[in-house]
Amino acid sequence: MTEEIRELIEKFALQNAVKYRSAPNHGAVMGKLMGERPDLRPRAREIAPLIASVLRDIEQMSPEQWEARLREIAPELIEEIGARKEPAKGLQPLEGAEGGVVMRFAPNPNGPPTLGSARGIIINSEYVKMYGGKFILRFDDTDPVNKRPMLEAYDWYIEDCRWLGAEPHEIVAASQRVEKYYEVAEELIRRGGAYVCLCEQSAFKALKDAARACPHRDHTVDENLDLWRRMLDGSFKEGEAVLRVKTDIKHKDPAIRDWAGFRIVTKSHPLVGDRYRVWPLLDFESAVEDHLLGVTHILRGKDLIDSERRQRYLYDHMGWVYP
Ligand SMILES: [Zn+2]
Structure with missing residues (x-):
């Protein structure tokens, strides 16, 4: 059971890290976990040290490693980030510009x-x-x-x-x-x-x-x-x-x-x-x-x-x- 929770924490923490390109804070990961798994709320006290331990590992990794690891354990969460990205910024196409x-x-x-x-x-x-x-x-x-x-x-x-x-x-x-x-x-x-x-x-x-x-x-x-x-x-x-x-x-x-x-x-x-x-x-x-x-x-x-x-x-x- 603990191993399963640890894995969930790792997924959510990595997703957060990849999305914002910085290591997540404790509260954000706890919030996400409790939002997705309300059944774990009575065990928050027990889960806090698990989150702290996972975050220590994540802080040691580079953004490229976060993405590679997340792709390995939860590729669906990477797609979720992509789908939620803001609409493409930058210059709108110009009509009739194809030839220069x-x-x-x-x-x-x-x-x-x-x-x-x-x-x-x-x-x-x-x-x-x-x-x-x-x-x-x-x-x-x-x-x-x-x-x-x-x-x-x-x-x-x-x-x-x-x-x-x-x-x-x-x-x-x-x-x-x-x-x-x-x-x-x-x-x-x-x-x-x-x-x-x-x-x-x-x-x-x-x-x-x-x-x-x-x-x-x-x-x-x-x-x-x-x-x-x-x-x-x-x-x-x-x-x-x-x-x-x-x-x-x-x-x-x-x-x-x-x-x-x-x-x-x-x-x-x-x-x-x-x-x-x-x-x-x-x-x-x-x-x-x-x-x-x-x-x-x-x-x-x-x-x-x-x-x-x-x-x-x-x-x-x-x-x-x-x-
Ligand atoms: Zn005149």
Whole structure:
């Protein structure tokens, strides 16, 4: 009888040890035993030294030995541990990723990386490791005024990617690729997907909120191309003209209606100085870059769902497929 009880104690103690990867305490084993075998409760005083003796042996063993021994005397208890394990953690599978992925982490370097940045870097780069492909670090640094980039921060992001084991396969700074966005803007105008708007900001907002088009929306392609060139050559002052992407002026969400893709900014940029005076806004720049870089999957917070809704109009005008 004592031998049988001793064996039960050993099974439960080993199961506990394997499950938590540490030697169990006396109370846990006693509790388990009494729970499984209520008939033994009157004999607890007699059983306590048996538990102490078994635990002394178990403490001498390694986790590998616990598992081997448990497999030998009670393989069913190992299966029980497996079945009770928590659901698989880690990254969810990505749809359409089997052939490899191109993913990017795209910060604005207007300050040092944060814990949130670390999360973005790790999740994107881990997916690239999981499926194969390319991890891109892209600086969305095209706002020299409100989100003015810090020159030192570019290197901080690169260093932190490396420190997190996420060496980028490619590093690009949007501010050095503005000509590419100009080319897309011109093509977009030719396709009738954008127009130069000369409204004062408040006047446009009033029209937009009333779901009404401004007078510039009906300009011809040639008129728009001419106005766009004048934006670029300095004929307009800051705030006098923007290039708008045509959406649905009656869209139920005013934030989606004919959003601004480019504006005039005369303040010099920390990285490229005075090279440009017409700058893309974030939704335009990141939409175009995701296409140019061949990005296949974008991970973003719910707060950026509007961005995707706006950007889809641009993709549709251009005949591109949204990542
Ligand atoms: Zn207008």
